[in-house]
Amino acid sequence: MAGTRTSTVLLLTAAGALVGLTASADAAVQVITLRSGQVGGLPGVAGQPDDIVTYRPGNPPGAPASGSAFNAADFSGAVSGPPAYVINPYLPFWTPGISDPLARWINFDGSFVNPDGTPGPGYGNPGSALYAVPFVVTLGTITSATLSIEYAVDDWLGDGLGFGPNPDGIYVNGSPIGYFGGGFTSSSFHNQNITAWVTPGLNYLYLYQRDAGALVSGLIFSARITVVPSAGPAALAGLAGLCVLRRRR
Numbered sequence: 001m002a003g004t005r006t007s008t009v010l011l012l013t014a015a016g017a018l019v020g021l022t023a024s025a026d027a028a029v030q031v032i033t034l035r036s037g038q039v040g041g042l043p044g045v046a047g048q049p050d051d052i053v054t055y056r057p058g059n060p061p062g063a064p065a066s067g068s069a070f071n072a073a074d075f076s077g078a079v080s081g082p083p084a085y086v087i088n089p090y091l092p093f094w095t096p097g098i099s100d101p102l103a104r105w106i107n108f109d110g111s112f113v114n115p116d117g118t119p120g121p122g123y124g125n126p127g128s129a130l131y132a133v134p135f136v137v138t139l140g141t142i143t144s145a146t147l148s149i150e151y152a153v154d155d156w157l158g159d160g161l162g163f164g165p166n167p168d169g170i171y172v173n174g175s176p177i178g179y180f181g182g183g184f185t186s187s188s189f190h191n192q193n194i195t196a197w198v199t200p201g202l203n204y205l206y207l208y209q210r211d212a213g214a215l216v217s218g219l220i221f222s223a224r225i226t227v228v229p230s231a232g233p234a235a236l237a238g239l240a241g242l243c244v245l246r247r248r249r
Helices: 002-027 072-080 233-248
Strands: 030-035 049-055 083-086 129-137 144-154 170-172 188-193 201-210 218-228
Touching: 030 129, 049 072, 072 129, 072 201, 129 218, 144 170, 144 201, 201 218
Parallel strands: none
Antiparallel strands: 030 218, 049 083, 049 129, 129 201, 144 188, 144 218, 170 201
């Protein structure tokens, strides 16, 4: 009876230690927030360049961004390209914003100056664009990574709702994740496991904004990437200890 009680106490003690280790591991989960239209770390105003979002030059209005499937040169072109610009939403047709009040509409260029030199409306010029958004994973190991994104777009993410060689609207480190959709009158949402494409260090989220109407175009988004680290050696040792205690019982 005493032996059983001792084993039970040891088991509970080890379990408590393991709970603490698990909590420590949970505390190390990295949550990365990415949003469009930030200037100096704050929401920008029309005409200002985005802090981190850049785009691949070559933005045909009302047509696919490329006549062939995106390749490494296209993605590197988006990374090394010029910054996107904060624009004014094309009201009343576009949603003014999304649930993240800090996100702003962006475009590869805005109608900030009219041909006669007078101030323009600051709407996004028509055209399809591949945008690059960098993010850094500070964890050394990754158990899982998930993407949650809310966005609105004129006209869609990807060629999937029209025609063109790039149906996907979201890419992680140059790999399509199998998603397209969206619209500009209200927010769209997407959640997906992206563990297979995320690595420690510098990563890139790419958003392909497809123009169809050749009138205006733009994109607004707020994304959250949650990265869970692998269990540490101490936590694994705790698990092993529990197994040993169970066997001894």
